[in-house]
Amino acid sequence: MLRLSLLLLLLPYSTYSVLLGWVESPGYPMGYSPYASMNWSRCAPRGHTLSIRLIHLDLEETQNCENDAVKVFSNGSLVAVLCGKKEYKELQKTVNPPLLSSPGGCLTLLFHSDYSNTKRHTGFRGFYTVQDFDECQDDPNNECTQFCHNFIGGYHCSCRHGYYLAKNKHTCTVSCTEDLSGLKKGVISSPSWPGTYAENANCQYTLSVEEHLQLELHFSETFDVEQNNDSQCIDELTIETHPGTLGPFCGNKPPPSPLLTHSHHIQIRFMSDGFGSNKGFSLHFKTRGKVCRPVISNSIMTPQKPDYHRGQTVKVTCNVGYVANSGLLTQYETTCQSSGTWGPSYPCEIVDCGLPLIGDNSILQLVDSADQKTKYNDQIQFYCTSKYYKLEGNDTYTCNASGEWVSVDGKEGMPKCTEVCGMPEVDSSSSGRILGGKNAALGEIPWQLLIKEPKRGGATLINDQWAVTAAHVITGFEESTLKLFGGLVDGMSSSASVIYSEKIIIHPGYANNEEINFNNDIALIKFKSRVNLGPNLLPICLPESNRGLVENEQGTVSGWGATIENKRLKQSSRFLQYVHIPVMSLSSCRDTPTTSSNKKMIFTDNMFCAGETGKDSCPGDSGGPFVLPMLSSDEGPHYLIGIVSWGLPCKDRSYKGWYTKVENYIDWIQRTIEAEETQ
Incomplete structure (x- = not known):
């Protein structure tokens, strides 16, 4: 009590009213009432702690202090839950010690009582104080x-x-940063050398001399910089030069002497932690003339030396697969300068072939690489986007030293994906016919296209952007408005693929004299965009230019033209029809009919004829395909041999029609398509 009074005397009232005081339950010492409660909180200033010392505790005793209780929190964390009756000594020994805040923290005291007590309890009383926290x-x-x-x-x-x-x-720490610029010789050592070097050292020594000189370092044999058992540096010495950083150095073995820095300006850094009893290092420095080193990586210098003096010229030859000066050089001459650098100097960099130009419907994949690596000796692999295309050429290419992609067998040129042609996925097992025939199944003739306007006719898909037809079907029609329909057998289907024309190219030899002359009756149609190939839309194969025709060879002709069942022969079929007919003899083909104007139709070597009694193409089939082998054959693929061209009206002819011989136009077709693709 005397100590407390003395403290009160020493503190002004305005101060101790904040730093200390009493805290007690409601009604103390007469006893607290039912449903009593209180919420008390104080905070210590910075660098101080707040404590509570209870001198009296008399609350209802219950299990886990469920009824009446006082709870003490430090910075929001519960530190004590108190109830029952405890003597002063027990309070001092077990209860009061944890009732302490952290430095600058707060204490909160919460008290509550329930509705009934079997006897009167006086409550609690404590004294709170703020005291300085001894950080040291x-x-x-x-x-x-x-x-x-x-x-x-x-x-x-x-x-x-x-x-x-x-x-x-x-x-x-110690003051060990020193600028020694201008000195050509001298001594540098760790702090307190040769005694134990200082802890937490961060030393930096700067040396700088004339540009044509380099600094040379000589270390003493005594070298002792702390490292761990794994030979990793705990404390370290590093030397920063213009070419790069040397080190870090540590352990008991000094750096090689003399250590040539190849630089006229260096910074020596030494750093230590807060522990250890190592001696450190000592070195003396001096200067010598600069030399050039063979520092151009990925190359060979001729003649080869460990270093070169001012004025010496060498030839730099880049390693295989590397080039200099942005790919313009594989070798060049360079001269050692007084500054210790080479001039001119071009780094030898690895050859980069870049991503190759690939055609449509091809996908480029890099071999064994998650990144797109296109450098020397990297490989790429090609594959096509779907099963309706096949890869022509090698699938694996390597970037060579000349910056070109070459195939594994050394062949030039990149591969390309071409359409799988003439291979329908639907088997043809029925013998339909255009003149009185049956309907074709969907996907049975996937290359067949329908033209509805200006004339009803057919066309044949030869790749994913081109079709071929008879010239007389589309003569005089505006190419930008021509529409074709594919992937269908029902001419009125709403689910057909609509293909828009971009360009119509009629054979230059076509005379447009349909009354007597259908020579060169062939035209190409280019689409605005590539069609999506699928089981119902696939191209036909083009034949070899010298294939030739065999008499009585069976082929298949198809179209949406007139049928005998229509009764009115001018009415076209709604559904795609096809029929198998034989190729006729050359002499039979020359026997051409006479027109209504008494003029003889002209037969040329660019035509052939085919048909038999009751089987033939009719009006509306013009421009459609004649293919070999016939569809019911197990042989494949199928080739476009002819284009439905001309003949008498079906009611006036009993067995044959004339066709454009496609094999005579293979060169023209290929040249025309290639010329369009290069534009």
Whole structure:
């Protein structure tokens, strides 16, 4: 009590009213009432702690203090739950010690009572005080590396003689940063050499001489910089030069002497942690003339030397697969300059072939690489986008030393994906016929296209962007408005693929004299965009230019033209029809009919005829395909041999029609398509 009174006398009223006082339950000491409660909270200033010392505790005793209780929180965390009756000594020994806040923290006290008590309880009373927190003694994380001094509300650090406080005001270090620029010789050593070097050292020594000179370092044999058991540096010495950083160095083995820096300006850095008893290092420095080193990587210098003097010229030859000066050179001459550099100097960089140009419907995949590596000796692999295309050429290519992609067998040119042609996925097992025939199944003739306007006719898909038809079907029609329909057998289907024309190219030899002359009756149609190939839309194969025709060879002709069942022969079929007919003899083909104007139709070597009694193409089939082998044959693929061209009206002819012989136009077709693709 005397100590408390003395403290009260020493503190002004305005101060101790904040720093200390009593806290007690409602109604103390007469006893608290049912449903009583209180919420008390105080906070300590910075560098101080707040504590509560209970001197009296008399509350209802219940299991887990469920009824009447006082709870104490430190910075929101529960530190004590109290009830029952405890003597003063027990309070001092077990209850009061944890009732303490952290430095600058707060204490909160909550009290509540329930509705009934079997006897009167006086409650509790305690004394709270704020006292200085001794960081130097009680806080192991005060961060002072040497001396710690406590004062009311905080602490400060100090250092031994020869050290000074770093900017963080906690770490003691030594002054070991020195600029020695201009000196051509001298000595540098770790702090306190040859004694134990200082902890927390961060030394930087700067050396700078004339540009044509280089600095040469000689280390003493005694070298002792701390490292761990795995030979990794704990403390370290590094030397920063213009070509690069040397080190870090540590352990008991000094760097090689003399150490040529190849630089006229260097910085020597030494750093240590807060522990250890190692000696450090010592070196003396001097200068010598600069030399050039064979530093151009991925190359060979001729003649080969460990270093070169000013004025010496060498030939730099880049390694295979590397080039210099943005790919313009594989070798060049360079001269050693007084500054220790080469001039001219071009780094030898690895050849980059870049991504190759690939055609449509091809996909480029890099072999064994998650990244797109296109450098020397990297490989790429090609494959096509779907089963309706096949890869022509090798599938694997390598980037060579000349910056070109070459196939594994050394062949030139890139592969390309071409359409799988003449191979329908639907088997043809029935013998339909255009003149009185049956309907074709969907996908049975996937290359057949329908033209509805200006004339009803057919066309044949030869790749995913081109079709071929008879010239007389589309003569005089505006190419930009021509529409074709594919992937269908029902001419009125709403699910057909609509293909828009971009260009119509009629054979230059077509005379447009349909009354007597259908020579060169062939035209190409280019689409605005590539069609999506599928089981119902596939191209036909083009024949070899010298295939030839065999008499009585069976082929298949198809179209949406007139049928005998229509009764009115001018009415076209709604559904796609096809029929198998034989190729007729050359003499039979020359026997051409006479027109209504008494003129003889002209037969040329660009035509052939085919048909038999009751089987033939009719009006509306013009431009459609005649294919070999016939569809019911197990042989494949199928080739476009002819284009339905001309003949008498079906009611006037009993067995044959004339067809454009496609094999005579293979060169024209290929040249025309290639010319369009290169534009």
